[in-house]
Amino acid sequence: MTVETPSDKASWLRNCWYQAAWLHELSTDGFLERTILDLPLLLFRDADGASKAILNRCPHRFAPLSAGTIKGGIVRCGYHGLAFDGSGRCVDNPHGAITSALCVPSFPVVERHQGLWIWMGAGAADPSGIPNLSFIDACPQTARIYGYLPTAANYQLLTDNIMDLSHADYLHPTSLGGMMTTAKTSTKEQNGEVTVEWLSDNCCPPPAFYSMVPPPSRADIWIQVIWNAPAVLLLGTGATEAGTPRSLINEAATLHNITPAGVTSSHYFFCSTRKFKVDDAQFNSMLGELLTNAFLTEDKPMLEKQQASMGTADLFSLKPALLNIDAGAVRARRILTRLIELEAQAG
């Protein structure tokens, strides 16, 4: 169901699945509070362990339900004791009859690919619309790295960040970048999907690639980002010694998935997987730290300063000087704008 908020004028696609959490964030006896599309949500598990999402607001006096308790999948308001199940239905009114007004808006959720997906649109919630991220499930657990990083920037700025990886040369010069600006780059758009590729032959690999091509060897590096609306990005990387054939074993695939919290705040989910060193716990931990640190100390401060500098103005209204490197990001933005307009016309 849809609940109107002051930000409905915001540029959000509503008829789509957003990632609300990683499944491991949901305990069996606690709440996860998360604001998505400016709506305060309560995520929890029912008695059977199934994930649920309801509005974090009691319909009686609007106390946040997260200030109450949960037991056996039943949420009880901490103010006057009304209790609700995972569908938002009132299951106990200690003060009288359970009327139809006594319900909390709930939202369809699906557990898939280690994540919790939520539908906040008016249209039918068809799980087949959830992006296919089976590469995560296919990867041994020991080679997965999960991240959840809230960021005070509009979700489209986070999309732009991944769609233009040339930034790695300037923002991450000591870890991830160095060869992106000089890479052979191509952008293509097909069926609402935007793909950007970077090919760096015979380059000096940055530290993040040492495990595939240790120094002092030179490397051939291939990188690909595939964007799908609203902000689901798959980043594939691979490297071999310069001049040798590509090897599937040397590849890594990372999900970057961004869910709008509000107009200038986002939930940034990532999951890194790889085909090498899949059982190496120490390497997994080292790589997790490298990725998290790069984002927390380099991307996040830059994105948040960029947001502060832009205020709440739309990017294009500020007339940015567009460069070649913006090709992918601009295409993605245009597709998304068109989808949002179509949704507005239909709705």
Added chain:
Amino acid sequence: MTVETPSDKASWLRNCWYQAAWLHELSTDGFLERTILDLPLLLFRDADGASKAILNRCPHRFAPLSAGTIKGGIVRCGYHGLAFDGSGRCVDNPHGAITSALCVPSFPVVERHQGLWIWMGAGAADPSGIPNLSFIDACPQTARIYGYLPTAANYQLLTDNIMDLSHADYLHPTSLGGMMTTAKTSTKEQNGEVTVEWLSDNCCPPPAFYSMVPPPSRADIWIQVIWNAPAVLLLGTGATEAGTPRSLINEAATLHNITPAGVTSSHYFFCSTRKFKVDDAQFNSMLGELLTNAFLTEDKPMLEKQQASMGTADLFSLKPALLNIDAGAVRARRILTRLIELEAQAG
């Protein structure tokens, strides 16, 4: 006199007496700054010890007078030295003549029932409109407990909180509640006064009643709240061993009086009195801590979260699901709305 503020559109009754302070809060040589109905006020005593209230703003350059000094009941602005008495009249202009423009708006105040009462309306300030709280004066000082607790919530949310004491079972389960939800409840309205009663026969008393009915005895408990506009609430409680006659000695009466600071902030004054253990300093101190802790750690966080969840929207505009327990609070709100409308039509 009235001074217009940006919040005059707020839902406030103006032609009524508001409690501005407890008398013990006013020293003989200091200021008390307090914002009421969004106006910054300066409360102090004149040379004779009489309480005074003037706007906390010099008419010359609008410096807050509280940044200056007070001596012998004369307030001197700390910026350019203009001095004012308790009526707001300028009594010294070091720089020239005292003109009629050199005055600070002042407000009628009355000291009564251990409190300072202020009139901020345009109508005549008739002290007979001050609520009769002589039960406070009649109670020995050793059995009084005063409280002043500023709260970041609209004053009507604090009224609702007292008008519906069923919340004690959920918010204060280990101290005050347990038998409210199952109590026989009645609500009546008469001459603009709303009374709610809860009768709990043969119940297990909560710790706050142990001094009247110690465990393991069961108790008969009677509780009554009387509301008068704008937000003056008298809470009477009593308990005897189950099945025995009511005893006046076993009664306590508490004032809960809420004065709007701004639209989402309030001054919450309370005064607890009782007819038992009136000379027991240790009991007085223990009970004071229990009441203060219950509010600070349970009511106040819930009220402030509720306010944050509601934003500045009017309660009814959010279409709350009303329950039986809301009967008293809703009647009080309707009476108050009518009084505010009548005042607006008259003024």
Added chain:
Amino acid sequence: MTVETPSDKASWLRNCWYQAAWLHELSTDGFLERTILDLPLLLFRDADGASKAILNRCPHRFAPLSAGTIKGGIVRCGYHGLAFDGSGRCVDNPHGAITSALCVPSFPVVERHQGLWIWMGAGAADPSGIPNLSFIDACPQTARIYGYLPTAANYQLLTDNIMDLSHADYLHPTSLGGMMTTAKTSTKEQNGEVTVEWLSDNCCPPPAFYSMVPPPSRADIWIQVIWNAPAVLLLGTGATEAGTPRSLINEAATLHNITPAGVTSSHYFFCSTRKFKVDDAQFNSMLGELLTNAFLTEDKPMLEKQQASMGTADLFSLKPALLNIDAGAVRARRILTRLIELEAQAG
């Protein structure tokens, strides 16, 4: 060049020189971020050491350039590596051609009288409009005291503060004031310049004058403030033993120069010079501390409280009760208002 901001409706003169910094604040290899007239600016030195001022915002994706690096006077954006010189011209685009869109707005600056002056208007930036402050250059370095004190108050409140020094008797009673209220005061206006004078014959000098007239001697004190638009104030002070002739050697001259940061925030620059004890490092340090402490602990808190009390309302719209002591400040405000209106009509 001019860049429009949300505050262009603010009461600012644009076609004039504002002090942006003291020259010693600009290092040879760093940035100085400073917001002036609500525009975020980046101040730095080019390869030749010349001061430069450009907008602190990359034209590509609006990242603040201060989040990047500077080397040899070239500023490089830390996000995607675009590089700009002191004129705002792009000198390196690692990703393609340098187009005309790739430039950052720059602002004329002039180094003069130990300060950096910036022109943010649409008109011609004629350096002859910079106020003549050669008294600073003429004073031995050992007798100069520089100050930079950001203040959360509108720049005109800081002007008012200096134009009405009677405040020293109330705000600085133990250091600077005592004889101002009783001084013979005169105000004159000529060619857009406002001069206020205070003459205190045979007075008890405050501690700030002890070096000229030590206690228990009585003093003749002369003080003069000359205001020029927008907020350049020269404060001259002098003192001799009561009844003896004026002596030039006993004079001090202080610049008070206020540059608007935003509507309720200012950059306050001061520079104190004197003709006595010019080589006394200990005295210089003591006097610097006295002036800085007086502002930080007395003026600044009062100005910021005054601003908070006024909100963003214009002073005259609040109908202040004007006193004799306001004569100079009111004339200065009227001249400034007329200049801003003339500029608006012309532009």
